[in-house]
Amino acid sequence: MTELWGQVVSSIEQKVAPAQRDSLLRPIELVSVEGETVRLRMPNRYQKEWFEDNYLGAVVEELRARTGQTYRVEFEIAEQEVTQLALPEPAASATGNGVAAPTRSPSRTPVPAPAPSLQQRYTFDQFVVGPSNRFAHSAAQMVAELPGQRWNPLFIYGGSGVGKTHLLQSIGHEIYRTHPEWKVVFVTCENFVTDFVGSVTNQGRGGGANLMEEFRKRYRENADVLLIDDIQFLANKDSTQEEFFHTFNALHHEHKQIVMTCDKLPSELAGLEDRLRSRFTWGLIAEMGLPDLETRVAILKHKAQRENVILPEDVAMYIGNAVKTSVRDLEGALARLLARSSFEHQEVSLALAKEALKNFLPDTPVGLTIEAVQREVANYFNVKLVDLKGPKRHRAISHPRAIAMYLSRQLTTMSYPEIGHRFGGKDHSTVITAVRKIDRLIKEDAAQRSIVKTIESHLLES
Helix, strand or coil, X not given: CHHHHHHHHHHHHCCCCHXXXXXXXXXXXXXXEECCEEEEEECCHHHHHXXXXXXXXXXXXHHHHHHCCCCEEEEEECCCHHHHHHCCCXXXXXXXXXXXXXXXXXXXXXXXXXXXXXXXXXXXXXXXCCCCCHXXXXXXXXXXXXXXXXXXXXXXXXXXXXXXXXXXXXXXXHHHHHCCCCXXXXXXXXXXXXXHHHHHHHHHCCCCCCHHHHHHHHHHHCCCEEEEECHHHHCCCHHHHHHHHHHXXXXXXXXXXXXXXXXXXXXXXXXXXXXXXXXXXXXXXXXXXXXCHHHHHHHHHHHXXXXXXXXXXXXXXXXXXXXXXXXXXXXXXXXXXXXXXXXXXXXXXXXXXXXXXXXXXXXXXCCCCHHHHHHHHHHHHCCCHXXXXXXXXXXXHHHHHHHHHHHHHHHCCCCHHHHHHHCCCCCHHHHHHHHHHHHHHHHHCHHHHHHHHHHHHHHHHC
């Protein structure tokens, strides 16, 4: 069974981002196989959640395809985890994967540092967790609990409006709460660039010989934690990249926590020096995706509750089904509805929501079913409908199946578990993997994008 498990892991590795293979997938150990139960040992609960959300379904399918037997997977968390985390190793490795206690200047007086410039609403308890952000949320909590000791740097990436800034500032709030004597520096990359350019320019104009020294002290010596938002703004700014390279090295050498957000993976950042791109992968990379329907509804209810408004279920479902673009757009739709309700002294209702948001919400297909999507995809690829919903795994079937899952998610109101059920009882994590795969393909491959758009247009016209 050990050999079989090795084959399964090798197969799954092809679907995992390179930066996550060594740190997340390969440390998973096969403990035992008893009957139909496979028992795995996970290094920590964060990796267990990541594995369950992203690859558990694929592993079960891979085992079934190779053995003809359906296995149930159980987990245990490595007993030594708490000890390892509480008693870190004395030095970090050259690749940044080692664990070391953060060093602080012995001359620093242990008095409260100035409060970081963070928004009060961006805290962990105000963050709504769902399948698309659970791993990033767990990683952020881990870093906040043990700053500088694990996963340094933490690199959080995802599209606009998915909550990266919220998570970044949550880390800052938590570290400052538990270490009030530490200086937590939060800065947007744009402001870091502006600060650097201003220091260079003013010093060149005779504004003071110590401006660059003050700049470096602000971000290197005085910072115990650096939180930098939208690191992609470093692209094509050679002088600032040089400065940030040395800032990164200085902080990392002292085991001071660095957390960055970005809209792309480090490997996808054009105009960035290779040495920086490499350093961004030293710690842990965590993705944040668009929230699914259940999470969108939960976000709406949470935001409404903070405004002391009870949001009816049908209203939350109406907005959640219509707005799939970002958390920011969800909040905008809700704000517009609540403003209309307040101005007109009307209770929040579905009728009011439809009226208030009729020019705000995108047009959504009505009455489209998963079965309709499956039929259209099967016809386009000339495959049998029963195969599309069955267990066959060769590409002639699995690729159309993934496209059908993707379109089912985009064009219907069904959740991941519901879609999985309609595709032969597949696990929700299998659907998530398929949706992410097709989403990536249509961004990178014009031919695949054309295929998906063609099928989608047929469905919307029918």
